[in-house]
Amino acid sequence: MTGDTPVEATTAQDAGLAARERLREMMNASPLDPGELMFNLGLYTRSSLLVKFLVLSEVYKRIQSLPGALIEFGTWRGQNLVLMENLRAIYEPFNKQRTIIGFDTFSGYPEDAGMAAKSTETHGGYNTGSAYPDYLAELLRVHEAMNAFGHIPGGHQLIAGDVAQTAPKYFADHPETLVAFAFFDMGPYEPTVAALKAIRPHLMPGSVLLFDELTWTGAPGEAIAFKEVFRDARYTIEKVTLYPSKTLVTLL
Numbered sequence: 001m002t003g004d005t006p007v008e009a010t011t012a013q014d015a016g017l018a019a020r021e022r023l024r025e026m027m028n029a030s031p032l033d034p035g036e037l038m039f040n041l042g043l044y045t046r047s048s049l050l051v052k053f054l055v056l057s058e059v060y061k062r063i064q065s066l067p068g069a070l071i072e073f074g075t076w077r078g079q080n081l082v083l084m085e086n087l088r089a090i091y092e093p094f095n096k097q098r099t100i101i102g103f104d105t106f107s108g109y110p111e112d113a114g115m116a117a118k119s120t121e122t123h124g125g126y127n128t129g130s131a132y133p134d135y136l137a138e139l140l141r142v143h144e145a146m147n148a149f150g151h152i153p154g155g156h157q158l159i160a161g162d163v164a165q166t167a168p169k170y171f172a173d174h175p176e177t178l179v180a181f182a183f184f185d186m187g188p189y190e191p192t193v194a195a196l197k198a199i200r201p202h203l204m205p206g207s208v209l210l211f212d213e214l215t216w217t218g219a220p221g222e223a224i225a226f227k228e229v230f231r232d233a234r235y236t237i238e239k240v241t242l243y244p245s246k247t248l249v250t251l252l
């Protein structure tokens with residue numbers, strides 16, 4: 001027992017961690033060969049991951065009738081980008097104009113993660129290694145190739161670098177961009193405010209923004225950035241039903 005944490009809560013937490021470790025071991029020693037594993041990944045998919053798939057699927061349905069790009073600020077390994085490509089294939093297989101764009105340093109949090117960063121946002125945290133953007137780009141092409149009209153590639157872009165610089169530059173270079181959906185998953189104020197300012201002129205009624213930690217007082221940077229940039233905007237705001245710590249904003 002630590003501090004005021006009840007014994008039962010600690011025990012439950014320990015049991016959960018032990019089960020997660022056992023799942024990792026079981027996946028590592030899986031009796032399935034790689035081909036079988038690809039078709040049976042649900043065997044090892046925890047509810048905490050599955051819920052993210054379900055949430056993105058719900059968001060996709062909301063923006064399906066809008067034109068414009070799907071963007072993730074803070075892509076890390078790019079799982080959400082792959083998921084968006086596959087949701088695109090399911091919900092609008094013939095829409096080859098749906099660009100999917102991922103922004104990340106790919107070297108983790110920059111030296112000074114900035115105002116209101118939380119402890120996991122330390123310098124270099126989430127470093128994917130320098131070869132990873134090429135690996136992810138190929139992974140996205142491979143998924144695209146398996147989907148309808150896969151012979152027409154090019155629906156994805158990975159923008160490497162600090163978003164405080166890359167987001168303003170990207171939208172200055174691509175003033176025609178419309179943004180249907182953007183997911184903010186970096187955390188600190190500086191890159192978030194830069195990304196919000198950069199995309200705001202490219203949003204339209206119905207555009208959806210998903211925030212990872214808008215309501216988390218432990219790291220207020222995201223909320224401060226949002227309130228600053230959208231002070232005079234008209235929008236609806238709601239918590240994500242299946243994932244209450246996440247927040248959805250829909251432009252009016």
Ligand SMILES: C[S@@+](CC[C@H](N)C(=O)[O-])C[C@H]1O[C@@H](n2cnc3c(N)ncnc32)[C@H](O)[C@@H]1O
Pocket residue numbers: 072073074075076077078079080103104105106107108109110125126127161162163164185186191
């Ligand atoms: C929590 S992780 C993102 C996880 C990912 N969205 C997912 O769901 O798997 C945060 C990411 O933001 C990136 N990041 C943080 N600050 C950044 C900045 N200033 N510019 C670009 N990327 C940044 C980190 O490199 C890291 O990959």
